[in-house]
Amino acid sequence: MPEETVFRKIINKEIPSDILYQDDYVTAFRDIAPQAPTHILIIPNKLIATVNDIEIEDEQLIGKMYTVAKNIAKQQGIAKSGYRLIMNCNQDGGQEVYHIHLHLLGGKQLGNLL
Ligand code: 5GP
DSSP states (O other): OOOOOHHHHHHHHHSSOEEEEOOSEEEEEEOOOOSEEEHHHHHHHOOOGGGGGOOOHHHHHHHHHHHHHHHHHHTTTTTTTEEEEEOOOOOHHOSSSSSSEEEEEEEEOOOOOO
16 A cells, blocks of 8 residues: 555645645645746545556546646636646656646746756
8 A cells, every 4th residue: 555645634634735626536736835936736635656556447537637737727827828737757757745746837938848
């Protein structure tokens, strides 16, 4: 069983965070150390440690994370100007919290990543 992370405490509201959206499947909240004017994390309420651990049965859940991300981008007023969605995986990918999360970054010209 993968170990629970700080994100479980955020989902359960055991520690404070700026939650923008939550339903039975997905939670979205502001990153504590924003790397852009808009930096929001979209996570599944179910613990999936890394992208490597995503199963076929999770496909709908992963799709929902993207639907929530684009809805939040619209609410935050960055849908038209644009934004970036990133999911880091393991050490080389720069993953620090082992509960998958989609970074929604925007509000400025982000520059090239590749
Ligand atoms: P990773 O490097 O794993 O892709 O991203 C983890 C992200 O979670 C980082 O951007 C970090 O700032 C954010 N983060 C870590 N701990 C907390 C926390 O307790 N609250 C919030 N809101 N964000 C966190």
